[in-house]
Amino acid sequence: MQHQIDKMGSHGTDKVLTLETLNPNVKLMEYAVRGPIVARANEIDQEIKNGAQKPFEKVVKANIGDCHATGQKPIKFIRQVLALCTYPDLLDSKDFPEDAKSRARRILGGCRGASIGSYSDSAGVAVIRQDIAAYITQRDGFPSSPDDIIMSTGASDGIKSILTLLLTGKGGKDQAGIMIPVPQYPLYSAAIAEYSAYPIKYYLDEEKHWGLEVDELRRAIAEAKPHCKPRAIVIINPGNPTGQVLTKANIQAVIRFAKEEKLFILADEVYQHNVYAQGSEFFSFKKVLMEMGPEYNTMELASFMSASKGFMGECGYRGGYAEVINLDPEVRTQYLKSISAKLCPPISGQAVMDVVANPPGQGEPSYELFIKEKEDVLSQLKKKARLVTDTFNSIEGIKCNEVQGAMYAFPQIFLPPKAVEEAKKNNKAPDAFYCFSLLEETGICTVPGSGFAQRDGTYHFRTTILPPLEEIERVLKHFRTFHHQFLEKYK
Structure with missing residues (x-):
């Protein structure tokens, strides 16, 4: 009888996990x-x-x-390079253009055993990180280092990896506070709940085209300080779900605010290719931060990109990266240690990001298409x-x-x-x-x-x-x- 009670547990079930015992x-x-x-x-x-x-x-x-x-139909060049990486015997086929073959050879040459079936370094395939750093350098006009590029399983995984670093491991007023926009993409509220952090909600102004007002940031953080330790601010630009695009002046104001409050900046920039309105233009937080000079360009910033959006739409490959700058060297060591537990992101997803960063150039056979x-x-x-x-x-x-x-x-x-x-x-x-x-x-x-x-x-x-x-x-x-x-x- 006692054995039966032990087996069934105190709630009359033999399950370790019930709704009452679930995290x-x-x-x-x-x-x-x-x-x-x-x-x-x-x-x-x-x-x-x-x-x-x-x-x-x-x-x-x-x-x-x-x-x-x-x-939406896949971009042909992306799929050609992925096909060649997946089945290298096709490199001998005349059905694939030489520029697709050259990129596939470069990616495969960076993989152990020349196969995307192998593990990469936890931060990603070195040649892919080099290509992404070159892409960011060209985009912003400021140098980017491959050492600052961390490949991820879509942008979501990269975002959660940074949020993990920002947790305090404490509760109550000492728990980490993360500033998030409202309306906001549910990834952030879900991750904050999962990690038992404190959401510091700042409201975008619908009457001002979902504007991001610094006065509202100050209100939000002042109200939150008795309840948590503010650690970071999340900005989604272009916005999801709101579809707004921040001006350079707006980004500068946010950076100044983050400096005043000593906040780590998380810039979700996965829609950087998706700008439509006349007069709107995408400016990366990295570019603006660097333009603001020595007082600001040593601030900690993580910016995120994905293969799932833009013109690519390759959601299923789960490709993404974070560019993480100005980390304390000892923190960087711990960051790399923390992502090593995941071994590495999918190599096929990394390869998609490489093609986005290193597309056909003018004069190459695939350029016009x-x-x-x-x-x-x-x-x-x-x-x-x-x-x-x-x-x-x-x-x-x-x-x-x-x-x-x-x-x-x-x-x-x-x-x-x-x-x-x-x-x-x-x-x-x-x-x-x-x-x-x-x-x-x-x-x-x-x-x-x-x-x-x-x-x-x-x-x-x-x-x-x-x-x-x-x-x-x-x-x-x-x-x-x-x-x-x-x-x-x-x-």
């Missing part, structure tokens, strides 16, 4: 872009495949920035950014700031009081209630603004601008009809 930080984590609405979208997908009749033919996944899943494919992707995104912005702003009860960059619109929806009441009856956030209704009636899968955090009393949703132009036009037409009917139903 509480895991239960706190939320990741809205793959949350319950997406789970329901997948169920509807399966129902349609099983013959269920719906008022739409298919689910449109506008919840996540997965370019190829929404129809590469430029055409790249410009086609970005020009289509620019058209869709304008179309989505204009369409939302033409619909009663919706207001949408211009999509200046990135891959998303984040419109505000003004919901009738009866809709808010109905949402509460269904135990849902009002914008989640709206997004569930949108999904069930049109097949359009979006993410409610409550999944990204937002000012109390406001409601939003995030949608990608990734589907093909013809599909976006069709989706927006169905959306307009749904929205008018929703307002009529709950007016």
Whole structure:
């Protein structure tokens, strides 16, 4: 009998892990872009495949920035180099251009055993890090060192590796505080919850095109100081989910603030290729920091890039890197030790990042096609950014700031009081209630603004601008009809 009690445990189960014994930080984590609405979208997908009749033919996944899943074609040169790296026997084939072969030989020459099936150094393949450093040097006009380039499994892994360094290992008012924008990409709130750190939320100003105001940064950090030890500030530029692009003056102001408050800067710059609005331009934090001179250019900064966004959209390869500058040498040693436990990021993902950093040059056989494919992707995104912005702003009860960059619109929806009441009856956030209704009636899968955090009393949703132009036009037409009917139903 005692044996049976021991086996079953004090809660009548033989499981070590129950909801009561699970790490509480895991239960706190939320990741809205793959949350319950997406789970329901997948169920509807399966129902349609099983013959269920719906008022739409298919689910449109506008919840996540997965370019190829929404129809974008791979950039040919990237896939050629990856094919050659994966199956080197193709290096003898006449079907591949010489510039693709030369890059594959360079990457394979940097791999142990000349195979991408081998481990690399934990920081990444040396020749790839050299190419990325050269790319950053050319982009910014300031030198970049391969020793400062750390390859990662997508940008997300690189971001979490830096956040880990910033933890204090203490609780209460001594726990690490991380400044994050609101609205913000859920990776940050999820990681902060997982690591038991303190989120210092600073609000972007929707009335000023999601502007980043230093006065708001000062308010946020002053309110947080009694509860934590502020350690870092996260900036997403171009913005996700908000689509704004910071001006150089704005970046300078943020750097001065970080200097005053002795904060480590984490610059999420994965959308640096995705700038569409007239007058908008991407400036890297590294470039601006260096231009500001000796008082600032020794500050600690980690900037992040990914193969998943831009014109590439190679999400599945999980390629990314961090450029981490001005670390204390002893801290750098510990940082490299910490990433060594992961062995190394996928070599195929590293190879994608190499091609992004070292594309065909003028005069090489693949140059013209590469430029055409790249410009086609970005020009289509620019058209869709304008179309989505204009369409939302033409619909009663919706207001949408211009999509200046990135891959998303984040419109505000003004919901009738009866809709808010109905949402509460269904135990849902009002914008989640709206997004569930949108999904069930049109097949359009979006993410409610409550999944990204937002000012109390406001409601939003995030949608990608990734589907093909013809599909976006069709989706927006169905959306307009749904929205008018929703307002009529709950007016």
